[in-house]
Amino acid sequence: MIPVDYPFNPEADSDRKVADPEADALLVGAVDLHQHPGPSPFPRRMSILDAARDAASVGFRAIVAKSHHHSMVTDILALRSAGLAEVSTEVYGGIALNRTVGGLNPYAVELALRMGGRMVWFPTLSSAAHVRHHDGHDSGFPSPEVDLRPNEIISILDERGRVLPEVQDILSVIAAEDAVLTCGHLGVDEAQPLIDAALAAGVGRILVNHPCFVVEASVEQAVAWARQGVTIEHCIIMYFGRPERRRDLGELLTFIKEVGVGQTVLSSDSGQKTNPLPVTLYRRAVRGLLDAGISESDIRQLVGTNAGQLLLP
Numbered sequence: 001m002i003p004v005d006y007p008f009n010p011e012a013d014s015d016r017k018v019a020d021p022e023a024d025a026l027l028v029g030a031v032d033l034h035q036h037p038g039p040s041p042f043p044r045r046m047s048i049l050d051a052a053r054d055a056a057s058v059g060f061r062a063i064v065a066k067s068h069h070h071s072m073v074t075d076i077l078a079l080r081s082a083g084l085a086e087v088s089t090e091v092y093g094g095i096a097l098n099r100t101v102g103g104l105n106p107y108a109v110e111l112a113l114r115m116g117g118r119m120v121w122f123p124t125l126s127s128a129a130h131v132r133h134h135d136g137h138d139s140g141f142p143s144p145e146v147d148l149r150p151n152e153i154i155s156i157l158d159e160r161g162r163v164l165p166e167v168q169d170i171l172s173v174i175a176a177e178d179a180v181l182t183c184g185h186l187g188v189d190e191a192q193p194l195i196d197a198a199l200a201a202g203v204g205r206i207l208v209n210h211p212c213f214v215v216e217a218s219v220e221q222a223v224a225w226a227r228q229g230v231t232i233e234h235c236i237i238m239y240f241g242r243p244e245r246r247r248d249l250g251e252l253l254t255f256i257k258e259v260g261v262g263q264t265v266l267s268s269d270s271g272q273k274t275n276p277l278p279v280t281l282y283r284r285a286v287r288g289l290l291d292a293g294i295s296e297s298d299i300r301q302l303v304g305t306n307a308g309q310l311l312l313p
Contacts (some may be wrong), residue, residue: 008148011244013280023286026299027279028059031307033119033180033276036237036271039052039075041144043273048072048091048225049079051271054279057090061308062090063278064118068125071095071108091312094119096184097170098126101153106169113177118311120174121209122194124183126154129187133214140245142272157188160205163197171201177313182207182233188221195230205310206230210269212251213238219258221229226263231310235269240284241276261298265307
């Protein structure tokens with residue numbers, strides 16, 4: 001059975017007890033586009049309602065609940081009568097186009113968005129880049145707690161490198177609903193033609209997820225995407241999560257400097273059972289950026305303003 005308890009982990013979040021009013025003030029109005037609450041086949045340490053309440057406790061404006069396996073839009077709707085409607089933080093969902101939702105399925109996209117979803121993630125677990133990245137080494141990615149059939153790669157391109165007709169159909173739905181397209185875990189070789197096709201289809205909100213993880217995009221590539229009007233997301237779990245898995249903060253600072261604050265958002269990408277809570281990561285990230293010399297106004301853009309403008313119509 002999928003676990004239904006999501007215990008607070010005082011060890012992973014012990015620094016929440018340390019007073020930091022300067023950082024806390026910058027969290028008011030924050031928007032996290034990338035949280036992983038339960039229910040999920042993967043082990044999670046918080047429910048959607050837990051995540052919303054924790055975010056509201058420090059003044060977040062909105063969060064997005066993401067599952068690699070199903071659309072959380074209906075979960076969110078069901079929770080409104082169970083306490084979610086009373087939480088001050090807005091909660092949105094979307095759909096990730098992996099095998100468990102039928103892959104590149106325009107019917108599922110249409111349903112998710114017209115039921116209130118705001119984001120469409122192109123293949124994550126089912127992308128060739130994801131499978132390639134996780135084969136043969138410990139990437140830290142969780143394993144399902146329920147039996148699922150083996151994952152199969154989904155490509156968005158035909159044998160000639162052209163975007164598939166079903167992708168074009170999905171892009172037309174995203175454009176019509178003015179929703180956010182994210183490239184998911186597609187590598188650069190698939191993300192670029194997807195972005196080009198999305199712009200041609202009239203999609204106005206495009207996000208590249210964690211260019212340094214799985215996607216393997218260079219700073220130069222991220223700059224080129226930003227020139228196309230794409231927003232670049234960096235996941236702060238990679239820089240402020242468990243010490244043994246942290247990347248060099250200088251990498252993040254370089255991306256921000258070259259791409260520009262205006263085209264960059266910071267998200268948590270957290271909720272996994274062994275990781276700090278999203279709010280914990282945001283507190284650490286704000287403190288780290290302040291200590292690195294990033295201005296308060298830039299931090300507000302990175303953790304709230306930019307994501308809010310991308311997410312909300």
